[in-house]
Amino acid sequence: MKKLLPLLAMCMLLSASAFSQTGSIRGTVLDTENQPVSFSSVFLKGTNTGTTTNEKGAFNLERVNAGEHRLIVSAIGFEQKVIAVTVNAGETQTVQVSLSPSQQGLNEVVISASRTPETIDQVPSSITVLSRKAIEEDLMVSTNIIDILSNKVPGLAPSTGTSSNWGQTLRGRAMLVMIDGVPQSTPLRNGAVDMRALDPDAIEQVEVIKGATAIYGNGAAGGLINYITRTPRQQKPLSARTSLGMTGSLVDADNSIGARVSQMFYGKTGKFDYVLSGAYEQSGEWKDAEGDVLPPDYGLGETDSYNGFVKLGYDFTPFNRVQLTYNYYSSEQKTNYVPQYGNYQNRQKSTAVLGETLGVPQGVRSNHNLHLRFSGEQAFLSSRYEADAYFQSVDNVFFWSPNFEFGGQSLVSSVKKGARGLLTTPYKISASVEGDVTYGLDVLNDITSQPLVDGRIWVPEMNMLNVAPFVQLKTAIAEDLIFKGGFRAEKVNIEVEDYTTLRTVNPTTGEIDNPGFAVKGGELGYNAYLFNAGLRYNKFELFTPYASFSQGFSVADIGVMLRSARVDDISKISTEAIVINNYEAGFVSKFRKLRFEGVGFVSTSELGASGQYKDGVFVVMRTPEKIYGVEATADVSLLDNLSFGATYSFVEGKMDVNQNDKFSDAGDVYLGGERISAPKYTAYLRYALFENKLGFNLQYTGIGARDRFELNEKGTYNFYQGPVEPYQLVNLSASYKMSKNTTFNIGVENLFNEDYFPARSQWFTSPTLYTKGKGAAFNVSMVVEL
Template sequence: MKKAIPLLIALLFLSVSLYAQTGSVRGTILDTDKRPVAYSSVFLQGTNTGATTNELGTFQLSNVKAGDHKLIISAVGHERQTLPVVVKEGETTEIQVTLSASQQGLSEVVISASRTPETIDQIPSSITVLSRKAIEEDLMVSTNIIDILSNKVPGLAPSTGTSSNWGQTLRGRAMLVMIDGVPQSTPLRNGAVDMRALDPDAIEQIEVVKGATAIYGNGAAGGLINYITRTPMQQKPFASRTSLGMTGSLVSRDNSIGARVSQMFYGKAGKFDYVVSGAYEQTGEWKDAEGDVLPPDYGLGETDSYNGFLKLGYDFTPFNRVQLTYNYYSSEQKTNYVPQYGNYQNRQKSIAVLGETLGVPQGVRGNHNLNLRFSGENAFLNSRYEADAYYQSVDNVFFWSPSFENGGQSMISSEKRGARVLFTTPYKITNSLDGDVTYGVDVMNDVTSQPLVDGRTWVPEMDMMNLAPFVQLKTALAENLIFKGGFRAEKVNIAVEDYTTLRTVNPATGQIDNPGFEVKGGDLSYNAYLFNAGLRYNKFELFTPYASFSQGFSVADIGVMLRSARVDDMNKINTEAIVINNYEAGFVSKYSRLRFEGVGFISTSELGASGQYKDGVFVVMRSPERIHGFEATADLAVLPTLNLGATFSYVEGKRDVNENDSFRDEEDVYLGGERISPPKYTAYVRYALLDNKLGLNLQYTGIGARERFEINEKGTYNFYQGPVEPYHLVNLSASYRFSKNATFNLGVENLFNEDYFPARSQWFTSPTLYTKGKGAAFNLSMVIEL
């Protein structure tokens, strides 16, 4: 110990001398209209020293070694800049940088992948970020956020064309949906209606992290989707954005006309800023390519949607902020139609017919999100900090079903309360070895149940307490070699009281198929220790490789297992949690105006989460699973006014039924369509003319074929095993800015009126969802900004 004391003293003097030879860089990042670019990233090339601009577009880098440096500035929707700076000992270098809009619309700054803002080139995994500009392009065609994501995100299964995203997996597994990092998904009883959690006009950008990740906890088996809400767009006390729109069918306009209005006010005065917005949309009848009204089950026709959004911020110092955000969203279908189910075996589609609707309106009865956040820079050891307290409550009502005794409607109710604290502390060992450590803890209480609207219990109340400390390390091992690794410990307890399973009937025969079982409740406890690690090498733009390993954790929809119980004790049900291992390797290649990214992945788990119906009961199959696939993305700026792009996604998976660590035996089976999507192709052409006043965008989405199963003894296919036949969809949008403040938009969905069954309708094989896709439709809108 005595020998170590002189060494420690020497290191202390060395660090003091190093910091004595430092200065700082302070600056402001603006766009070409002289508006601040909030949340842009600023890094010193060859190091991990960096910062993120606040809402004023300002930043500061402290303890920068004196000398010549290159500063890299990047922001969502803007061209990346590299500029030289000279730092003098003991002085502060002031700079102002103007970023031009990105020609390709490539987003570079993300938050969701590591819980702290950083550029994509610091992340050793595949990320898709949709900027506000990209969202607005698709909003000209459809306001259904499920469609927007399906058209833009490689690896995400095809859109269902409904309010439900059930079967719409991310790389073959369930995903976690969030708003500003607050979970919207209900993994305890996954009703798969979480993607429609707010109105698209309240979204600033969308970040999609693909592959299992534990960075936000339970449920991100296939990755996560994080909706980042709006921030003030101009540095003035008052500004507004008004949007008026009309929608309708181009096949049969009768009763199809809908309307939409959205109003936003925002501004910044001194240290205070705000965004207040409201949106209302009423859709008309949705019709297929033959002009028939689409069935109301999970339908989006004749739907009233409301969204209220409020964000208040106060910068009590230039680098410390408090922010309060609240969002309310509801979307309920009020229709005079009832479904007339078709027949999959005869390829007879389901349609809607006039009739008396039973029960209450289906849809999102109300989704409340309240979030209080404190954040800042330059805390102890020059750390960045963030502390959140949040509340989320949602009621999702499903359609009337005759499967319950005397009929009924189920409703998933979920209420979450949570708190999160994290710090990001930079460190510097030598001039060539530095980085940062992000660490903290998440605490969440999630109470979820699925009763019937009339009060009967289907899924009992599940009360989950989740405590999870975590740490993430990022370091520059060499000048251009970045390593990221981390650890998260999940401690979960789920309490369930005694309950009785719900009596259900066979709708075809009217006979009781579940007389009801009394089930003893109890506690379920889980402890999981999850790791991630990755490398990225950034020296050559022509070839930037990356590779990573990450683990995810999921409680595998315990609710569906509890409601199907055929035993008298909950502890006799196999409710073991799933740990997913995700292996990924890819590269990014940039050459002149071309950007290409390719990535391959393998996802494994010792337990499965696929299900199948046995004797009318949904049973979860727990055998090991292996999923693999690859994705490719290309973007080319042919001219400053002409951009092209394309993506391709492929995924496949199997269950190891005999559990012998091989997936090639005859007993092993492919995963069904509810997990594995068919190949997906997308492409776009974006062209601006008339001095950028007129913008045209042509978008293509193609779904390939998948056929993995044999016809059963009844001459048809089992649930989830139907073959998927290809279909091709083309959307067109045009935008004309006829004054500085006003823009007129026209969008045409399914331009060539493709007559098709969406992938889910094909593989599910049930008449209840054997529904055709939406036919050609228009969307007219006008946006006024003051």
């Protein structure tokens, strides 16, 4: 023991000596109006040491080696800034950083890719981020978040123009929609109405991760969309934002006028901050380019939408925080119209006629999200920590259908309860090799069913428990080479009680086509082990390459299999989960005011998720799939007040029908339109005058052709196989800043009144959704901020 004491003392002295050679950097990040820039990213150049500012714009970097350093500060919507800082041993250096607004917002801080804040140039895969500024720009034209995302996100299929995003895949596969990381999607019974989960005014930014990912668990086969909710923007105890708007048709204004009001209060006082907001919108009749009322199935005309949002935060210290968020959303169609179905073969569109509506209003009856989060820094081993608990409950009601015996309406009902915990621990191997490890555990209980409104059971309750430990490693090598890799273990158990399939009828003949029979329930269990790895090299701005491999995990749409079961035991149904392998390679090129990004991808799975109708029953095809495509994005500031941008998306996919690991055989078939979208082109032109008081934005969206299938024996196309003919849409908006606090906006959707069928209407080939797109419409609004 005596021999150990000198050794222990020496170790303590060496540790104290090493610690004495470090200092700290504290500071604040402000904008040009001296307002704090919350959640900006602060890193030491050449290291992986960094943090994010809190809601007051403050940051703290501890145990920084003494000497000269370059501090890199970036935030969404601002130009990146690099400042020199000298750290003296045992001292704290205080700095104040001022960020200037960016025309392009190229150095965004994102959290969805790794579950921890990082700049977008640290991620070795393709990400699209919509800032609050970009969202507000599109809100001048349309308040439908589906339209906004379709116009902005490469790889996302064209907008359906309705409340449903069915067939609107991300890179040819289903996506996971979240609010602050809380899942809104229902993969167990994908009703495809999850994108309209909250009002756009409650969104601070949107992060879209493209390609299969398991970072948030089940359902992100094609990627994920994460809505990040609003945070206080100023230090004042009370600030307010009021928005008033009016919408209507420019083709035929009769009964088309709608109104919208949104009110937000937010502020900070001491350690407490808050956001309170409410929004109400009532739309009038939606009309096509010929002035005819669009049919009500999945319609957004004559719809009442409500949103209530509360976020309360308390900072125990500048870097330890508790936050409680609640959001309520409802959007129900209350109409006196009934659909008058057209004919696909004769190219006769479906319309709406006055009549008695059956059932209850369709749409989002209610969507509740309650989320409690604890977060902080400088925990165990200087780790950043985050602990979440959440509750989500949603009821989505569909339109009345005569396919049920005596008719009826179904609804997808889902209740989710979850908890998450993670730690991000930094490490340093040498002066040129350091990084961090993020590790934790996710637990989710999801109970989803699809009953009819009258109580009949179509899809029984599926009670899923998902437990998943994970670890993610990030390493910066020689300053500019970034490696990321990770592992996630998914353990899923789903319980289904005994049930009886629902009796359905042929609406044409009135005959029973499914008499209903008993199915024995049971338990379904899944285990999956998922990996991801990626590299990014940031040495040269002119050419920044990246490449990645990631796996996603998706329990196939079990609900649709259960409701169309033709066996007496669920163990006989092909319900195997799908593991998706996503390969991606791309590059970013920056030259002065130009930024260009190109990416190519391949996505494979041994099991498929597409379906087809056989004898009136929807059957899921489990054959192997391969999807591939390219995306390109360009942004350039031509002048200080003039900018231009464009995107291109192409995706294609096939099924290996004979399962011989080839996709080029004569028997192999292309995936249908419900999975693979036609090529998409978008462009914008922004122009500002009078010191940015007056701004114009011209927006273009073009959908190309896709024709992969032959006519069937009846002389028409099977469901999902109709050819898509090209169409182009142009939107125009203008904004005038009347005073420091008041802005007037006007937008025109479908400026040239294009008469078209949206892509989904063309490839689906069914009269129930053979609906034309919305004609020219206006949106006038005024925003007052105090």
